[in-house]
Ligand code: HEC
């Protein structure tokens with residue numbers, strides 16, 4: 377009881393302080409001190425009933441990656457809380473940045489900027505990845521440094537260049553907002569706000585972002601009857617033995633839980649980001665990065681850990697002509713495809729038609745459902 381009074385005093389002091397400044401002189405500007413209310417459906421969206429389809433659950437390729445935490449633990453109220461938290465700028469120190477500022481729904485929760493901007497003017501040095509299909513991902517970030525979403529979701533909130541919020545102060549801040557106590561109560565049975573519950577809500581929401589409805593998926597079901605000649609050619613090139621795209625971007629999720637060196641640099645550490653090599657100090661890890669899923673790749677430009685390529689055509693040209701001979705270049709990117717790493721890179725010399733086909737094929741992996749699903753959109 378006593379604690380609650382303190383929150384309101386704090387909140388009030390904040391408002392008074394701000395009113396004393398420039399609020400009235402700039403009526404057109406969005407006001408970070410103004411509390412916006414989320415608009416939520418009366419009956420929550422049925423997050424708890426929307427698991428992966430059977431074709432995914434029975435996929436032998438995906439079975440290799442396990443399948444943690446799909447529906448387990450997801451409740452409609454828990455994911456609803458997570459949706460609000462994910463899109464709420466109040467989770468940042470100055471109320472200007474939400475998870476969704478960088479992870480934008482229309483881009484499959486990636487950011488079209490090379491380096492996203494958080495609350496400071498320092499752009500992040502890695503490109504913001506799309507967010508989906510976490511059932512199959514245990515390790516997170518481009519260098520796979522974090523195990524489990526539970527250990528990840530608070531990090532951007534506390535990061536000085538992302539949301540810059542002092543984590544210890546977050547529960548009190550949220551509890552003082554008019555809409556959170558009821559959301560926490562619906563999710564957990566009582567209105568207490570704490571970091572474990574914030575984590576749990578965000579994790580439930582992230583696990584609810586499942587992407588399995590692309591033109592490619594429709595093609596799997598109807599033998600690609602609706603694919604254009606370009607797309608069919610691109611599909612063939614992607615799965616062909618010489619390109620080996622599908623040997624790293626594997627399964628119907630087009631990804632791997634392993635990290636590989638795909639030959640962007642001779643010396644990644646010298647170029648500014650050694651990836652896993654910066655964590656282990658091993659030369660054989662220099663430039664080893666997560667094998668990003670190619671699902672939704674047509675929506676998540678720019679590309680690679682540093683966003684160096686702005687179009688898929690640039691990516692395809694890179695793999696065809698410009699892979700660098702790194703001392704530990706993955707063997708799949710050299711002619712024989714086996715043997716020790718660090719061989720001379722292959723020269724695919726793809727034709728113009730093959731390049732355009734590959735780009736067209738990659739676009740068939742875009743999911744037009746998740747980018748418009750109101751259950752995943754901002755409620756503010
Ligand atoms: C200022 C931009 C920014 C904000 C805000 C932000 N992120 Fe991110 N996010 C990134 C970047 C950049 C990465 C990649 C960092 C890396 O790999 O080192 C990332 C990575 C992630 C990943 C790992 C994805 C993967 O495939 O490995 C998850 C999950 C994630 N963010 C969730 C969140 C959540 C939840 C929030 C809000 C609490 C949030 N992010 C806020 C920029 C942002």
Ligand code: HEC
Pocket residue numbers: 614619620621622623624625635636637638640663665666667668669670673676678679680681682691692695696706707708709734
């Ligand atoms: C040896 C394994 C390997 C092979 C083979 C491979 N890739 Fe990749 N791919 C990766 C890795 C690892 C990354 C991330 C590298 C980075 O960001 O530094 C990546 C990144 C990408 C990206 C950008 C992903 C993003 O979210 O930014 C695209 C697109 C891509 N690959 C397409 C292809 C295509 C097309 C082929 C076949 C011509 C191919 N890859 C072959 C391992 C591979």
